[in-house]
Each structure stands twice: as C-alpha cells, then as structure tokens.
Amino acid sequence: MKRTGAAIAGVALGLFSGPATASGFSVSYQSVSALGTAYAGAGVLSENAANQWYNPATLADLRRTEISVPVHQVWIDTSFETGTGGTFNGLVPQSGAGAGDFDDVEPFIGSLFLAVPVSETMTFGLSVVSPFGTKIEYESGWGNAYVTPPPPGGLGPVTAGDFYATESDLQTININPSLAIKISDRLSVGLGVNYQTLDADIRNAATRLEGDDDAYGWNLGATFKADDNNQFGVAYRSEMSYEVEGDITFSNAGAALSTAGGNPVAPGSYSGSADIDLPASLQLSYAGSLSDQTQLLLGVEWTEWSTLDALVVESGSLAFNPTEEFDWDNTVRYSLGLNHALAGGTVLRFGVAKEDSTQNTDNRSAISPDSDRIWATLGAGFYPSDNISIDVGYAHIFVEDADINRLDKGAQLKGSYELEGDVLGAQLNYRF
Numbered sequence: 001m002k003r004t005g006a007a008i009a010g011v012a013l014g015l016f017s018g019p020a021t022a023s024g025f026s027v028s029y030q031s032v033s034a035l036g037t038a039y040a041g042a043g044v045l046s047e048n049a050a051n052q053w054y055n056p057a058t059l060a061d062l063r064r065t066e067i068s069v070p071v072h073q074v075w076i077d078t079s080f081e082t083g084t085g086g087t088f089n090g091l092v093p094q095s096g097a098g099a100g101d102f103d104d105v106e107p108f109i110g111s112l113f114l115a116v117p118v119s120e121t122m123t124f125g126l127s128v129v130s131p132f133g134t135k136i137e138y139e140s141g142w143g144n145a146y147v148t149p150p151p152p153g154g155l156g157p158v159t160a161g162d163f164y165a166t167e168s169d170l171q172t173i174n175i176n177p178s179l180a181i182k183i184s185d186r187l188s189v190g191l192g193v194n195y196q197t198l199d200a201d202i203r204n205a206a207t208r209l210e211g212d213d214d215a216y217g218w219n220l221g222a223t224f225k226a227d228d229n230n231q232f233g234v235a236y237r238s239e240m241s242y243e244v245e246g247d248i249t250f251s252n253a254g255a256a257l258s259t260a261g262g263n264p265v266a267p268g269s270y271s272g273s274a275d276i277d278l279p280a281s282l283q284l285s286y287a288g289s290l291s292d293q294t295q296l297l298l299g300v301e302w303t304e305w306s307t308l309d310a311l312v313v314e315s316g317s318l319a320f321n322p323t324e325e326f327d328w329d330n331t332v333r334y335s336l337g338l339n340h341a342l343a344g345g346t347v348l349r350f351g352v353a354k355e356d357s358t359q360n361t362d363n364r365s366a367i368s369p370d371s372d373r374i375w376a377t378l379g380a381g382f383y384p385s386d387n388i389s390i391d392v393g394y395a396h397i398f399v400e401d402a403d404i405n406r407l408d409k410g411a412q413l414k415g416s417y418e419l420e421g422d423v424l425g426a427q428l429n430y431r432f
Helices: 049-053 056-061 252-260
Strands: 066-082 092-097 108-110 112-117 122-129 133-137 144-147 157-159 167-182 187-203 207-227 230-237 240-250 268-278 281-289 294-303 310-312 323-325 331-341 347-355 373-382 388-399 402-406 413-431
Touching: 049 056, 049 066, 049 112, 049 122, 049 167, 049 413, 056 122, 056 167, 056 187, 056 207, 056 230, 144 413, 187 240, 187 268, 207 268, 240 252, 268 310
Parallel strands: none
Antiparallel strands: 066 108, 066 112, 066 413, 092 144, 112 122, 122 167, 133 167, 144 157, 167 187, 187 207, 207 230, 207 240, 230 281, 240 268, 281 294, 294 331, 310 323, 331 347, 347 373, 373 388, 388 413, 402 413
16 A cells, blocks of 8 residues: 555665654664765765765766775664643543654664776766665653543544654665766766665554555766866766555454544555655765865755655545655755874764755654754774775764644643654775
8 A cells, every 4th residue: 555654664674764863754874974074075085886876877887896895884873752632532631642663673774885997987886775764663652641542432532753763664676777978087987777676554543555666767966076186076866756555454443543533444454555765865065175184064955854744645445545744855965074094094074964854843743753953973884805994983873852733633742852863884995
C-alpha cells in the first residue's frame, strides 16, 4: 500500500538510520572522509571513490581502479516531554502524561563505491547507498494522556502519541552507475542514473501502513578548476517518484475513530496505493588552498522537501482516502571545513555545518521528528601504503528542542522533543 511519507525511508545494505541527525528522512552518511569536514567541499574533491555520490564529475580525477567502503555507527538520544492542555476529539480534557522516551536505536549504516578508469579521459563509477530512511520505536503509552468512556462507547484511557506513531521502519536502497568525462584540464562533467527501492512499515495505535515500490532518477554534475588554488563544483540529483502499493490495516481503535469521524470502516487490512516524491537536491562546493598544507572547504546543499506535502491513500475498498499531512519546508545545509596535511601524508579534517529543519511546531512529524541543527565534526585520513588509505571521522549533532502541537489525529499531541546525535565512521579505500 502506499501511505504516509512513510514511504520515504531508508536503509541500505541492511543498515538503519534514525531521527534527529538529518533533515526529514535524509541519511547523510555516505562518506567518512566527507563527514570529517561536515560535507564541505564534498562535491568538488576527488579524495576517493565515495565523492561520486556528491558529484559524479569528481570521478574524472581518479586514475586508478578504486573501491571505497564507509561504515557509520550512529547513537541517537531522543526524549519527549509532554506539554499542558489538550483535548481528545474536542470532548475530554487532558488528564495526565504518558512516557516520552524512545526505545534505544543505534543504527549502523554502510555504503559501497567503485571507480574504474575506462580511458585517459573517462571514469566509470558505481555507488550503493541508503539516501533516505528512519528507524524509530516509541515506548507504548507516550504523549498526552486522556480518559475517554470505556468501550464500546469510547476507547478508555488513551495517550495521544500512540495515535501519531508507535514504530517507523522506512528503508531505501539506491544503485547509481555514473560516468565522468574530463573535458579539459580545468573542466570535468559527470552523469548518472539511479535505481532506488523503497520499503515502508509505519505503525500507530490506529493504523499500520506497509508498502514498497521502485523508481528511477538521474544525477549530473561538473567541476571547474579556476586556477591551481581554487576549485568549484555543482551537482544536481533528481527527485524520485513512487507509486507505492501495499496494505493499510485498521485496528479496533482506528476503526472506531474513523467511524466516529463519519468514515465507517471495519477493522482489518485493505489494499491501496499512493504517490510519493522523494526530494531533488542541488549541491554547490568550493575548495581553496590557504597554504601548501591547508585547504578551505565550503558547501551548500538545498533539498526540495516541499514536494512532500501530503500522502493520500487510495483504495477501492474504502469510502474515504486516509491522509498523512506533512507540508514540509525545503531545507539548506551550509558547511565550512578545513583539510590540513601533515608530514607523511596524514590529513586532519575539521568542519561545522548549520542545517535547517523541514518541520515546525504545527507540522512536526512523530514518524521522523527533526529540528534545526548544528554539526561539529573532525576526522583524519591515513595512507599506510600506496594502495590503501583509511579515513576516520566523528560528528556531534546539536539539535534545537522541537516543539509539537498536532490535532489532526483527534487526540492533541502537545510537547517538545529533545534530540541530539553522535556519529563515528571508518572508511577503507583500496586502489588496484
């Protein structure tokens, strides 16, 4: 079936992502070398095969066959504190508060990259990553608490949060072959095609939404060396359009709420479908030499999350179209980084980034809550031999408290998320 933005999620190579560490459902962890500089300059450097994800044109400067395997361990600390006031279907006042913590989620995320020169001016690349995803499990009975009449006239004691989300498991895998061409010593261009699969399982106390689909897209980019000290990169990745098919299952509580709202439905599963567009993105990158050892890096990435406005489930078995409202905002991430080379070839990396939230108080999503955030990162690159390099990186992500005030599920969910994340990554690059 196709249902809520849930359709968006991501996990690649059997690995999971989580909330709080990127805008919307984005998964940023594709390269450990780029993590060290908060992704500044990632779309203009050709440090290893992993840079092709940010700009396929970076492949053109790789003159040896190379495999890059980055892995990231993510720790997410998330809790929810309920606010005062609230209503349940406009009738019963708030009577207390439920638990707010999430079950522990510590996603492990991996990717795979390959670069193969095919001529003096052309390089083929292949990437397998998870660009979108989330994995969240709430404790049962969370959010604002209410007392309604006992069944069958009511639902008895309920907590609002359970009707917005109990578990989110959204996964994507993206396979992206690319080709880069060196037009001249200064200019390179690259083009790629993308095959992406999506699998979603989104649950709350009223419904469970399950569905999958695949989609195709494209990406392109260019790098330009203005002189020996200044390089620029631009890259664009298209949106991915899905028609997700699967099932929507109504619990007894979901059937009761739908019937009370004028849309009678019996408990059970119904087949359905829904259209969903995962966002396009535009990335600008700069690398400039401050000295023989130090390089200044800048980056700006825009993501078109406004394409995710609402997910409407269409089913011939239902007299209404269940809808999940998103109405998210476009986001921008601004990054600043430094590479500093030491004697012996070791490279130290530092970075900071500021990233917008897709959401605000009125449209914050319990499926994948996020807020404005600041990244502080550091990393290093080591070259133990001519064929091998190793990158390590660490990021701490400071996330602003995220208020929520939602009424669209009948029960008012009012409170604030407290979010922060830590990321530790390692990457092996092997050149043949």
